[in-house]
Amino acid sequence: MLQGNCEILKREQLTETIFDVTVSAPEMAAKAKAGQFAQIRAEGFFLRRPISICEIDKAAGTLRFVFEVRGGGTEALSRLAVGEKMDLIAPLGNGFTLLPQGEVIVIGGGIGVPPMLGVALSYHGRAKAILGFRSRSAVILESDFIRTGQMPVVCTDDGSYGKAGVVTNALVEQIALRRPDLIAACGPEPMLRAVIEVARKEGIPCEVSLEQRMACGVGACLVCACRTVKNGEEHLRHVCKDGPVFPAEEVLL
Amino acid sequence: MNRLAVTVAGVTFRNPVITASGACGFGREYNHFYPLSRLGGISVKGMTLRPQEGNLPPRVAETPAGMLNSVGLQNPGVDAFLQDELPWLEKQDTRIIANVAGHTVEDCEEIARRIEGSAVDMIELNISCPNVKQGGAAFGTSCMAAAEVTAAVRRYTTKPLMVKLSPNVTSITEIARAVEAAGADAVSLINTLLGMRIDLRTRRPILRNNVGGLSGPAVFPIAVRMVWQVANAVKIPVVGMGGIATWQDAVEMMMAGASAVQVGAAAFSDPMAPVKIVDGLAEYCADQGIESISEIVGSVHPWE
Ligand SMILES: Cc1cc2nc3c(=O)[nH]c(=O)nc-3n(C[C@H](O)[C@H](O)[C@H](O)COP(=O)(O)OP(=O)(O)OC[C@H]3O[C@@H](n4cnc5c(N)ncnc54)[C@H](O)[C@@H]3O)c2cc1C
Ligand SMILES: Cc1cc2nc3c(=O)[nH]c(=O)nc-3n(C[C@H](O)[C@H](O)[C@H](O)COP(=O)(O)O)c2cc1C
Numbered sequence: 001m002l003q004g005n006c007e008i009l010k011r012e013q014l015t016e017t018i019f020d021v022t023v024s025a026p027e028m029a030a031k032a033k034a035g036q037f038a039q040i041r042a043e044g045f046f047l048r049r050p051i052s053i054c055e056i057d058k059a060a061g062t063l064r065f066v067f068e069v070r071g072g073g074t075e076a077l078s079r080l081a082v083g084e085k086m087d088l089i090a091p092l093g094n095g096f097t098l099l100p101q102g103e104v105i106v107i108g109g110g111i112g113v114p115p116m117l118g119v120a121l122s123y124h125g126r127a128k129a130i131l132g133f134r135s136r137s138a139v140i141l142e143s144d145f146i147r148t149g150q151m152p153v154v155c156t157d158d159g160s161y162g163k164a165g166v167v168t169n170a171l172v173e174q175i176a177l178r179r180p181d182l183i184a185a186c187g188p189e190p191m192l193r194a195v196i197e198v199a200r201k202e203g204i205p206c207e208v209s210l211e212q213r214m215a216c217g218v219g220a221c222l223v224c225a226c227r228t229v230k231n232g233e234e235h236l237r238h239v240c241k242d243g244p245v246f247p248a249e250e251v252l253l
Numbered sequence: 254m255n256r257l258a259v260t261v262a263g264v265t266f267r268n269p270v271i272t273a274s275g276a277c278g279f280g281r282e283y284n285h286f287y288p289l290s291r292l293g294g295i296s297v298k299g300m301t302l303r304p305q306e307g308n309l310p311p312r313v314a315e316t317p318a319g320m321l322n323s324v325g326l327q328n329p330g331v332d333a334f335l336q337d338e339l340p341w342l343e344k345q346d347t348r349i350i351a352n353v354a355g356h357t358v359e360d361c362e363e364i365a366r367r368i369e370g371s372a373v374d375m376i377e378l379n380i381s382c383p384n385v386k387q388g389g390a391a392f393g394t395s396c397m398a399a400a401e402v403t404a405a406v407r408r409y410t411t412k413p414l415m416v417k418l419s420p421n422v423t424s425i426t427e428i429a430r431a432v433e434a435a436g437a438d439a440v441s442l443i444n445t446l447l448g449m450r451i452d453l454r455t456r457r458p459i460l461r462n463n464v465g466g467l468s469g470p471a472v473f474p475i476a477v478r479m480v481w482q483v484a485n486a487v488k489i490p491v492v493g494m495g496g497i498a499t500w501q502d503a504v505e506m507m508m509a510g511a512s513a514v515q516v517g518a519a520a521f522s523d524p525m526a527p528v529k530i531v532d533g534l535a536e537y538c539a540d541q542g543i544e545s546i547s548e549i550v551g552s553v554h555p556w557e
């Protein structure tokens with residue numbers, strides 16, 4: 001974990017509410033792993049905002065973040081312009097398991113899609129992505145996923161783009177076509193529950209990325225508790241340090 | 254001579270900046286940002302006799318210039334502290350304050366007894382946690398209960414005993430006098446102020462515990478006032494905290510009467526805040542020609 005004031009190199013608006021920001025952060029990028037996150041200072045707010053690392057370019061020394069404006073903090077972040085500095089603490093958390101061989105299915109739902117781009121890219125063609133959105137206007141990063149070496153399957157709830165329906169329908173189809181060694185997912189809780197259920201029925205290992213309100217982001221203050229089970233015992237563990245990625249069988253959603 | 258060194262209840266700190274209990278765990282995380290030896294000391298996470306899981310999440314809600322927390326003393330228990338954390342912490346060359354938060358008087362005694370032979374430099378008896386049902390603030394809101402638990406722990410420890418006071422009381426000075434009379438060597442204050450926030454959309458409190466403790470810059474003026482009142486009410490030293498985020502805040506708190514300060518939530522905004530405060534104090538002393546920072550303690554000139 002490092003702290004730094006990182007220059008914004010690129011800023012784009014992807015939808016009405018979603019922004020895409022790339023910063024120069026060579027040391028952080030050198031250490032970062034897909035699925036980790038940053039604590040970003042939002043001007044005028046006491047607590048930092050946890051945002052997943054969407055893409056790591058170690059050669060260029062950059063980190064990319066894609067975030068949705070939800071409240072005042074993310075709104076403040078969205079106003080930062082190219083050339084301005086972003087105060088980051090990164091990389092934080094554990095990140096997803098990267099299998100040295102074998103194939104994975106990565107699943108992202110809504111604003112849970114960005115971290116899965118980094119995961120899919122680090123598999124160099126061994127990852128198939130399934131991306132779920134509310135409707136056509138919410139679709140993001142589709143062309144970026146083409147760079148992963150496999151075409152993503154895009155689903156929309158209302159059928160206005162790609163496949164109609166939830167990501168788990170596409171997941172069941174995809175498993176039938178080519179059974180993966182791991183399923184990795186990030187998205188809203190109902191989606192994660194459904195993905196975990198499919199993985200359990202199919203007997204495929206699965207990891208999910210969780211969210212919780214945070215303060216320190218580094219494992220010191222213990223506010224970011226989440227309910228988990230290990231060896232039949234329930235424990236409160238911490239999303240910022242023990243997670244955000246947990247094995248599916250350990251989470252209680 | 255080190256201008257920043259201060260002595261509280263017989264313990265000398267290299268500088269008056271201590272990280273506050275609950276804000277920095279057992280020190281391992283912030284050691285990634287700076288060596289703990291830069292600090293005067295560290296007050297570790299509040300410890301109970303046995304491991305404790307704390308309250309259900311969400312446990313944090315942001316507020317203007319601060320935050321509410323309802324962690325509820327999640328900790329591995331005193332034995333795990335002594336076995337797994339203290340041996341590492343001892344090597345970091347900083348003063349170690351053990352924050353003791355038993356549910357009962359007997360628990361507090363037993364925790365103090367187990368700590369007795371260890372490298373801990375000072376005990377901070379936490380009678381002020383607003384987030385637990387037993388013990389905690391239940392001790393800290395009545396003079397009799399506060400005095401009883403202080404006297405009990407006093408019998409089981411030869412270490413300097415500091416008692417951490419709750420601001421959620423009618424008269425903090427009366428509680429301070431009660432623990433002084435019961436044998437406390439110092440008092441620290443303030444713990445968090447009880448607060449609440451509600452999500453307009455769901456009409457649910459943001460905290461799963463409904464209420465939680467407020468800290469951060471929002472509480473600073475209240476903390477300064479209480480430190481000033483308590484420093485004028487007791488003879489034992491006062492360690493001041495609550496909302497300190499800059500070296501100027503630390504100077505102000507010391508002028509109000511604090512012999513040393515603790516820094517908690519400020520580290521969440523800026524992990525380097527505690528060491529920036531140390532550096533700021535050093536420059537302040539040099540600029541002002543202050544030989545020892547202790548000169549400014551209680552130096553406020555109140556209006557008649
Ligand atoms: C590990 C992790 C990774 C994340 N990655 C992304 C990402 O890549 N892109 C993205 O758009 N969003 C992401 N989020 C969610 C993002 O942190 C919140 O949307 C953001 O904190 C909201 O801040 P705000 O001030 O706009 O909203 P407000 O609702 O005004 O925030 C108030 C407080 O609640 C906290 N909070 C509110 N919603 C959330 C939430 N869902 N999770 C955690 N804290 C919350 C805020 O941090 C702040 O402290 C992630 C969350 C976590 C925990
Ligand atoms: C997340 C969190 C956890 C805390 N845990 C403890 C604790 O275990 N024991 C204790 O005595 N005080 C605890 N406190 C209170 C702080 O030590 C301090 O008294 C208070 O936060 C005011 O200082 P600050 O505004 O600098 O944070 C906690 C505070 C926070 C924010």
Ligand code: FES
Pocket residue numbers: 213214215216217218219220221222223224238239240241
């Ligand atoms: S946010 Fe502080 S421990 Fe996770």
